[in-house]
Amino acid sequence: MKLPLRKLAHARSGDKGDGSNVGLIAQSAEAWTIIQEQVTAPAVKAHFASICRGSVLRYEIPTLRALNFILKDSLGGGGTESLKTDAQGKAHGQLLLYMEVEVPDDSPIHGVESEGSQGT
Amino acid sequence: MSARVRIGNGQGFWGDSIDAPVELIEGGPIDYVGLDYLAEVTLSIMMNQKLKDPSKGYARDFLELVRRVLPTLVEKNIRIITNAGGLNPEACREGVFSVARDLGISGFRVATVVGDDLMGRMDDLLEAGHELRNMDTGEPIRAVRNAVSSANAYIGARPIVEALEQDALIVLTGRSTDTALTLAPFVHELKIPWDDWDRLAAGTIAGHILECGGQATGGNYTHWRDVPEMDRLGYPIVEMWEDGSFVVTKHEGTGGLVSVGTVSEQLVYEMGDPSSYITPDVVAHFDTIHLAREGPNRVLVFGIKGSPRTGTLKVSASYLKGFKAAGQLTVVGPDALEKAAFAADLVWKRLERAGVTFAREDRSVEFLGYNSCLEGIPIEKVRPHEVVLRIAVRDADYEKVARFGKEIAPLVTTGPPGVTGFAGGRPKPSPVVAYWPALLPREEVEPRLRVHVESI
Known part of the structure; x- marks a missing residue:
């Protein structure tokens, strides 16, 4: 069944010139496998179709179970030139967490009660 | 083996919490505190201040902090490293001395680092064949030469270490990298050689975790409900070890959360290619970082690798690129969204009748509470009963932007019903300070860096 990424991962974003970066961190080993397979550069580009006018670059950081995306030309001119409310792409991380991925019905991810922190 | 040095960060940007650095300095054991006051275009603002008054051009907020913490700094020998010096580290030092006299x-020393400011050398650099091409567009800087309002090279940890070797209690720099504020004390305390790339990378990554203050300790965290007592968020501290591993933590008794989750999120913040994080001192490999929970609010960071530094330094220049203005009104009641869109359209039509038009990419209409940030994201949207209409324009012509500002308030009485919330007067044009990143061979900058230490 489909689940939004916020059930599997957490994220943070910020500006990179006229683009943004979105870091996406898997909550568990199972979530990492799903994210690695399904959260591809084209999928992210499609999710941000109206916001990101340029290409999407994707990097993997396995030791952190994280993906890093660069969304080029996504800030309407960048930090100080932009007329947008979100001129620095601070919202992009939250927006990526709305994206849906397919999670197998027998996955332990379904058993996770909350949206899962990694504790103190 | 015990931790060799404790370094904290009390200021992530100019405008960050004014109490956080005080709590960091007075709230528990700490050896060094870094304070970052410079964003990409802060130096342009400082240039304006310095042109009007040669005794200005630095972060004056820093002096207010010095007034609060100087007795503790001197008593406990807690050392401050900050880029608050901006374009005028010497004037900032005089400010610090003036506070001390008050x-x-x-009986303490203040160091200044100068030489990063390239504004006075711009034409010489161009003549010598350095085109300072924009790293994003490839355009040479001469295209905007007359509009350039500041140009500074990012400098690394070496001059700061030189200042620490001369016993400075406070080190004032200009455009140091954010990460150098942390790397420098690590190098100084542990006598790390300048070609020990792995440990230089470790100190750099420690600096990256610290550089946004509260963002490492639960601020801006996705799982915000899991962060205890965010109202008294403790700012981050790294305890650096001899081998380059370190623990991220915060003072006992403060709010916030240091977990593998919060540290991971800060590590990916403003990241480019994780395999190559380029700084003046080293190229750090973020894909070699390992994290482990070491205890409550303690995260161990280890395994970091680095590579030799590059031959260039990044230059951060800014230039004036016209003006912009934004105005907003609240639209409420039945069909709020349609009424807001109708009101925005009235503005464009009235301006056109007055002979004022803007290019499509130079105008913006947003409905805050409906789609200002959500633009096109595939989620179910609820039709709002109130929205904030935000309209903005930009143009090279100040008068056109000013004319736009005069069309917002009339909407309250000459538009659809339910338009309210006009406050703060007409939107005024503000200058657009645009950012120009470039590269310059390090030999053009480093031999000219000067470290100067004065005592009081």
């Missing part, structure tokens, strides 16, 4: 405190 408080009757003496």
Whole structure:
């Protein structure tokens, strides 16, 4: 069944010139496998179709179970030139967490009660 | 083996919490505190201030902090490293000395690092064949030469270490990298050679975790409900070990959360290619970082690798690129969204009748509470009963932007019903300070860096 990424991962974003970066961190080993397979550069580009006018670059950081995306030309001119409310792409991380991925019905991810922190 | 040095960060940007650095300095054991006051275009603002008054051009907020913490710094020998010096580290030092005299405190040293400011050398650099091409567009800087309002090279940890070797209690720099504020004390305390790339990368990554203050300790965290007592968020501290591993933590008794989750999120913040994080001192490999929970609010960071530094330094220039203005009104009641869109359209039509038009990419209409940030994201949207209409324009012509500002308030009485919330007067044009990143061979900058230490 489909689940939004916020059930599997957490994220943070910020500006990179006229683009943004979105870091996406898997909550568990199972979530990492799903994210690695399904959260591809084209999928992210499609999710941000109206916001990101340029290409999407994707990097993997396995030791952190994280993906890093660069969304080029996504800030309407960048930090100080932009007329947008979100001129620095601070919202992009939250927006990526709305994206849906397919999670197998027998996955332990379904058993996770909350949206899962990694504790103190 | 015990931790060799404790370094904290009390200021992530100019405008960050004014109490956080005080709590960091007074709230528990700490050896060094870094304070970052410079964003990409802060130096342009400082240039304006310095042109009007040669005794200005630095972060004056820093002096207010010094007034609060100087007795503790001197008593406990807690050392401050900050880029608050901006374009005028010497004037900032005089400010610090003036505060010290007010408080009757003496017997400490302040260092200044200058030489990063390239504004006075711009034409010489161009003549010598350095085109300072924009790293994003490839355009040479001469295209905007007359509009350039500041140009500074990012400098690394070496001059700061030189200042620490001369016993400075406070080190004032200009455009140091954010990460150098942390790397420098690590190098100084552990006598790390300048070609020990792995440990230089470790100190750099420690600096990256610290550089946004509260963002490492639960601020801006996705799982915000899991962060205890965010109202008294403790700012981050790294305890650096001899081998380059380190623990991220915060003072006992403060709010916030240091977990593998919060540290991971800060590590990916403003990241480019994780395999190559380029700084003046080293190229750090973020894909070699390992994290482990070491205890409550303690995260161990280890395994970091680095590579030799590159031959260039990044230059951060800014230039004036016209003006912009934004105005907003609240639209409420039945069909709020349609009424807001109708009101925005009235503005464009009335301006056109007055002979004022803007290019499509130079105008913006947003409905805050409906789609200002959500633009096109595939989620179910609820039709709002109230929205904030935000309209903005930009143009090279100040008068056109000013004319736009005069069309917002009339909407309250000459538009659809339910338009309210006009406050703060007409939107005024503000200058657009645009950012110009470029590269310059390090030999053009480093031999000219000067470290100067004065005592009081």
